[in-house]
Amino acid sequence: MSTPATSLWRTAWQQLRRNRLAMVCLGVIAFYALVALTAEGIYWYYRLTDQTPPYKQVNFDNRFAKPSLRHPLGTDSLGRDVLLQVIQGTRIAFEVGILTSLIAIPIAVVLGALAGYYGRRVDDFIVWLYTVFDSIPGLLFILAIAIVVGKGLLGVCLGIGLTTWVGLCRLIRGEYIKHRDRQYVLAARALGVKNFAIMFRHILPNVLHLVIISFSLRFPGAILTEVVLSYLGVGVQGEPSWGIMISDAKLRLWQGHWWELAGATAAMFFIVLAFNLFGDALRDALDPKLRTAEAKTA
Amino acid sequence: MTTNSPTEVLLRVIDLRVSFFTDEGEVRAVDGVSFEIRRGETLALVGESGCGKSVTALALTRLVPSPPGQYRGGQVLLDGEDVLTMSKQRLREIRGARISYIFQEPATSLNPVFRVGFQIKEALQLHRPELATDDEVVRLLELVGIPDAAQRARAYPHQLSGGQQQRVMIAMALACHPALLVADEPTTALDVTIQKQILELLRDLKQKLQMSILLITHNLGIVGDLADRVAVMYAGRIVEHGPARTLLTRPLHPYTQALLKSIPRLGAQRERLVSIPGVVPNPARLTTGCKFHPRCPLVQPACSAEPEPSLEERDGRAVRCPYVMP
Numbered sequence: 001m002s003t004p005a006t007s008l009w010r011t012a013w014q015q016l017r018r019n020r021l022a023m024v025c026l027g028v029i030a031f032y033a034l035v036a037l038t039a040e041g042i043y044w045y046y047r048l049t050d051q052t053p054p055y056k057q058v059n060f061d062n063r064f065a066k067p068s069l070r071h072p073l074g075t076d077s078l079g080r081d082v083l084l085q086v087i088q089g090t091r092i093a094f095e096v097g098i099l100t101s102l103i104a105i106p107i108a109v110v111l112g113a114l115a116g117y118y119g120r121r122v123d124d125f126i127v128w129l130y131t132v133f134d135s136i137p138g139l140l141f142i143l144a145i146a147i148v149v150g151k152g153l154l155g156v157c158l159g160i161g162l163t164t165w166v167g168l169c170r171l172i173r174g175e176y177i178k179h180r181d182r183q184y185v186l187a188a189r190a191l192g193v194k195n196f197a198i199m200f201r202h203i204l205p206n207v208l209h210l211v212i213i214s215f216s217l218r219f220p221g222a223i224l225t226e227v228v229l230s231y232l233g234v235g236v237q238g239e240p241s242w243g244i245m246i247s248d249a250k251l252r253l254w255q256g257h258w259w260e261l262a263g264a265t266a267a268m269f270f271i272v273l274a275f276n277l278f279g280d281a282l283r284d285a286l287d288p289k290l291r292t293a294e295a296k297t298a
Numbered sequence: 299m300t301t302n303s304p305t306e307v308l309l310r311v312i313d314l315r316v317s318f319f320t321d322e323g324e325v326r327a328v329d330g331v332s333f334e335i336r337r338g339e340t341l342a343l344v345g346e347s348g349c350g351k352s353v354t355a356l357a358l359t360r361l362v363p364s365p366p367g368q369y370r371g372g373q374v375l376l377d378g379e380d381v382l383t384m385s386k387q388r389l390r391e392i393r394g395a396r397i398s399y400i401f402q403e404p405a406t407s408l409n410p411v412f413r414v415g416f417q418i419k420e421a422l423q424l425h426r427p428e429l430a431t432d433d434e435v436v437r438l439l440e441l442v443g444i445p446d447a448a449q450r451a452r453a454y455p456h457q458l459s460g461g462q463q464q465r466v467m468i469a470m471a472l473a474c475h476p477a478l479l480v481a482d483e484p485t486t487a488l489d490v491t492i493q494k495q496i497l498e499l500l501r502d503l504k505q506k507l508q509m510s511i512l513l514i515t516h517n518l519g520i521v522g523d524l525a526d527r528v529a530v531m532y533a534g535r536i537v538e539h540g541p542a543r544t545l546l547t548r549p550l551h552p553y554t555q556a557l558l559k560s561i562p563r564l565g566a567q568r569e570r571l572v573s574i575p576g577v578v579p580n581p582a583r584l585t586t587g588c589k590f591h592p593r594c595p596l597v598q599p600a601c602s603a604e605p606e607p608s609l610e611e612r613d614g615r616a617v618r619c620p621y622v623m624p
Contacts, residue, residue: 120365181363183406190361191394191421191470205411 012209012285022281028274032090039091055084055240064257074259076245077252085240086263092241093271096157096226097219103161104218105211108168113199115169116176126173130166138163142225146234153236160225168214175207209286216279220272227268242268308477308510309358309397310334314372316350316357319365322582327353329534330372335478340504340511342525342542344518344557346578350534351514355480357382358512359393376478395425398471402483404463408455414466415439415451418473425474438469443499461492465499472503479504482514497523519561522546530554533579533589540615550617552594588619596621 016022046053059079067074073082115126133141142159149155179185180203188198223242229235230243242264249260316328328350335341343351356362358374360381374381376396381389401407409417415435422430432451439447442465455463464484471479481500485493501524504511513524521528525542530553538551549555559572576593579585585592591601598621609618 183401183403184409186361187399187401187407187467187470188409189393190359190399192390192392192424193420194390202409206409 012282015285016281019281019285022278022285025274025278025281028270029278032271032274033094035087036090036094039087043088043091055080055088057081064252064255067259073263074257076248076260080240082245082260082263085245086242086267088240089242089245089264089267090271092153092236092239093223093226093268095153096160097222099153099157100161100164100222101215101218103157104165105168105215107162108165108214109172109204109211111165112169112172113176113204116173117180117195117199117203119177119180123173126169130169133163134166136163139225139228142229143232143234146229151234151237153239156226156229156235159229160222164218164221168211168218171210171214172207175210176203179203179206213279213283213286216275216282219279220275223268223272306337307334308337308377309512310373310375311354311358312373312375314354314357314374315370316353316362316367317370318367320582325582326370326534326584327367327581328357331531331534331536332372333529333536333539335510335512337477337510338504338508339527340513340525342513342515342521342528343531344515344521344528345531346516348578348581349531350581351516351531352482354531355399355482355512355514358478358480359397359399360389361393361399391425394421394471394476395474396476397478397480398474398476399480399482400464400467400471400484403487404460404467405455405487407467408463410455413452413454414458418451418466418470421470421473434473438473439466441472441503442466442469443495444469459492460488461495464488464492464496468496468499468503472507475507476509478510478512480512480514483516484513485520486515486517493520500524517561518546518557530557533584534581535589535618536609536616537590537618538616539609539611540617544615550615550622551590551619552596552622553590556593556595 042053057080059075062075062079063077065071065075065079071081071083073086075081076085111126111130115123141163142156145159145162146155149158176199185198185202188202193202226235226241227243227246230241231247233247235241235243245260245264249257249264253261311334312332314328314331315326318325318327331350331354333341333343343354345351353362353367357369358376358381360369362369369382372382376392379388381392384392408414415432418435418438419430419432422434432448435451436447439451444450444462444465450458450462455466458466468484479500484500485496488496497520500511500513503509504524511524513521515521522542528538528540528542528545529536530538530545530551532553538545538549538554540550545554546558549558553574556572556574560574562571574593579589579592585602586604586606587600587602588594588607591597594601607618607620609616610620
């Protein structure tokens with residue numbers, strides 16, 4: 001009885017720290033985040049001082065330069081440095097990952113909570129709503145939104161954000177249905193707590209781990225979707241994103257100019273892999289019930 | 299607010315009816331229950347599982363989940379104000395502040411992700427924000443007999459034993475000085491030794507704080523320790539009602555008699571423990587006439603005839619059976 005009070009979060013963190021692979025992945029994610037932050041700084045510096053940033057500086061005398069000390073990842077068809085573009089691509093990837101989460105997660109949590117807690121007609125309506133969203137082919141829906149809002153980062157983020165909340169919403173709804181009949185909810189009602197406070201102050205902390213797991217698992221999905229959209233030409237405009245780089249580079253691959261494609265693909269590969277592995281480890285640490293279920297089936 | 303004389307009625311329940319609407323049709327969980335609780339008094343509501351005692355308890359602050367539950371009639375007058383028709387705003391002011399609850403399973407009644415001190419503080423913030431301090435939390439935990447209260451306040455619910463969890467629940471319930479504490483099977487999930495401690499705690503607190511208690515239980519054995527009066531429920535109705543002492547020593551209704559005989563006693567080894575034949579009736583398909591007659595040892599041919607016998611009162615005792623008049 002004299003053990004120090006440990007919260008769910010601290011226990012999960014302790015478990016996560018013992019998982020070496022997860023820690024490596026977290027390191028990779030932290031490194032990318034740092035790169036993205038630096039890139040953000042570079043972007044704004046050149047934008048505010050109204051100069052051409054180095055990753056956009058065209059040099060026709062130095063087209064398709066092979067990787068060298070001056071250009072570790074070579075240069076592209078306009079003689080721009082590929083490494084600097086990859087770094088800017090990281091910035092775009094993180095912006096997409098974070099912005100889409102900022103759109104999708106609040107929608108999923110609020111609608112899922114309302115549907116699960118109130119049930120009946122509220123539930124019917126929200127289930128109908130997400131079933132409709134879910135029955136539209138995702139990529140076409142994103143393309144439609146991106147075209148309506150206009151090509152570019154905002155269109156991409158809105159498109160991805162507005163179409164990827166369904167899975168988490170379903171999950172949250174199910175958890176709320178489970179929790180609304182728990183006795184601690186009845187006890188809170190018996191103390192005179194308002195419904196909204198019960199929903200978001202009492203129940204939400206009990207399902208928050210799902211939100212965090214979902215965040216880390218949807219991040220790579222958003223990055224990949226952005227790449228696909230940019231590849232299809234409705235993505236980010238005028239800025240070097242990984243998708244645009246891959247799209248440009250594919251035409252020149254047969255000429256033996258592999259470094260542009262390799263740079264962008266490798267950058268994407270490692271962050272997506274790191275997020276997926278870390279997301280799984282996070283789920284194991286935060287959702288013990290799931291872990292035992294998996295152990296039983298294994 | 300009215301004055302605090304000992305004989306004054308705090309809560310009066312008149313002909314309360316609560317139904318659940320299920321696939322089998324209307325289930326009358328509570329069907330015409332009336333009772334009153336005076337200030338400082340403990341009333342025990344006794345009956346088997348499914349007899350409607352918990353629903354009655356929840357209905358006192360309109361906590362019956364709706365749907366499927368629905369209030370079909372009656373009044374719950376708290377200081378003369380009808381709980382069943384008041385605004386939600388007023389209802390929230392009453393819940394926790396005038397009437398508060400402790401439930402059967404202390405382990406699940408506490409929110410698993412918050413420290414217990416925080417949860418008590420939240421109860422204070424709702425109704426007595428000026429008192430929502432760490433000192434008051436510690437004082438409440440000490441009041442309910444938790445040792446080393448300042449440190450225990452920082453514990454999470456799963457780090458406490460069942461008895462301590464229930465003490466925390468009691469501290470939460472008492473935080474805002476309710477006039478009535480509804481204890482719904484407060485000891486059922488606990489060990490026998492802990493049961494006794496919790497009951498003693500409730501008895502002490504009742505005297506200290508001058509509050510009324512509605513004790514809901516299926517265990518007549520613990521009623522005698524705490525209750526001033528007892529109401530026995532069967533199939534959504536009160537079948538017998540009277541002062542605890544006389545009701546327990548001289549039960550009138552055949553159902554109460556059967557319940558008392560089914561309590562195991564120390565030192566009575568050779569006596570066979572009596573069980574009540576049959577099962578608790580399905581409230582969706584009740585018989586005509588007296589609802590207990592299919593299981594009654596004293597059943598008469600007229601028992602199945604309508605109308606159902608009414609609750610006849612004499613000398614402070616009431617019973618719903620024409621053959622065992624008080």
